[in-house]
Amino acid sequence: MAEISAVRARTVLARAFVEDPLMVWFFPDEEVRPHACAAMFGLFAEHYLADGRVDVLLRPDPVGVAMWQWPSAEAAPDTGAEELPSIGGLLTALMGVERAMEVGAAMGTLPALRPPQPHAYLHLLGIDPGSWHRGGGGELLERGLAATRDAGLVACLDTMNPANVPFYEAHGFTVHAEVQLAPDGPTSWAMATG
Template identity: 30%
Template sequence: MIMTDVRRATSADIEPAADTLAAAFTGYPFIRHVVAADDHERRLRALQRLFLVEIGLAHGAVWVTDDRGAVAVWTTPDTDAAAAFGPIADRAAELAGDRAGTSARVEQALGPHRPTGPTWFLGAVGVRPDRQGQGLGSAVIRPGLDAADEAGVTAYLETVGERNVRLYRKLGFEVTARVELPDGGPSAWCMSRPPHAG
């Protein structure tokens, strides 16, 4: 296992962090389901950059490894979802292309399973393919979990793929719901982690 320093992201990290997230999510079944196939890689990177800049850096928290080979983007209990997501909704739908309707229905399907109280929500975590298997994903997730523990609030995420479920269980998450995504999409697992004392 190769470890590296983890730190809060700054504006200087935007482009390499967006590259990492795009590389990590290439071929991910969830993304394939909600983002148009035409010009897919450009759309994917633009969506990841939009989320990183307009949600994570502007309204939440982002951690990166020093080489930006791993990135975690969170919303926090202080994030005003309407103020954060409202202004980018049209751009996100445009980038989703002909999958915009499906993307909206996926959000509707997952919405009832999301926590309603104060939550640290792990919106995206990605590790560059050539750095996977080195513990970097857990390393960039850990500061958000520590912050949730310190605040005494739940951490939450949604994932696709049973391998991911096993990885998140090692970090203390448990499955709260399994959702068959609409329009023939994959299964998604909603996972929650209660705050840990000390």
Template identity: 30%
Template sequence: MGVVIRAAGVGEREQVVRLLDRAFQDDPVSGWVFPDAAHRRATHHKLMAAFVDVVLADGRVDLAEDGAACALWLSVPAGEHADEDGPVQLREAVDPGNERVELIGRLTADIHPSGRAHEYLWMIAVAPERQGEGLGTALLQSVHDRCDREGLPAYLEASSARSRKLYERLGYDPLGHPLDLPDGPQMWPMWREPRPRREA
């Protein structure tokens, strides 16, 4: 049975934020940004909300019809560079006393490729109780199919060794060196070249 995917609307913002919050509570990078578990439970959702707001304004949130999975995508033009003030504004909005909120934004912006237009997978989340059912793969494949039709590459940063292996199976290759978060885990920048379309 196929997975029905549609674009989420502004009215589904809270649903998407809750899904991201649940899916990333135990993620290594979230644990680094918010090392105190109680503070993470109280504050992590604000970071997810900030991300969703950016993507609802400038990109696309794909949502599985049953609400169990979502993917946040941005179309990045060639030569575009990150907003220098973005990480500062993010920190002020989410957790002003936590410099890691700003630092994660700066570090990922520094490694983001800018030479070619591409689709950027900012985040993908599957409800913990639904993981392993192929929902994440279906969400990715719908955008990969469009990338292949349009000749567009795709880019992401894997935040765990487990997710990195999934992305490798879906055609992503490591791009440069891993990002070593200070006193924290690694993130892996990954790039997927568009695949030639097969003639029917």
């Protein structure tokens, strides 16, 4: 299914999200942000390429990626072996302890907003900016949505970019909750199909 390396995936995602309100809140320094995003997204890419659903947009090289978490992955047992760096450890290294705890607490509120029934969670969907506005985001999203329908699952996501809300609504998502992540943080829209 995946036709992308973790290196290429982290680069595509860092470029796609470098101006996203959540990433701006996470990493306010404009010069550091692309590299911090790439490091963080690299860990997510490694995880999803090993144990998740990854859809890739090829033009002919990889220019887009969508990473989904399926219910079976949520229930997977913890083996006890920690791979380094962890997301929490990386964010602490990049932000400092106090800021990483603030960000972690804010992000920790989001899972409670997801549907209670088994669902597929769209964690990341990003298109390299050089390929924006050519239908690739919708193509990637529809691949994942078709798989969720085939599996009889609800699809859900969280977006912190207000420009993304109409895009997801056009693909059958509705907003179920709107929350401010922190006094100085962005707004998050919890969206789901069905």
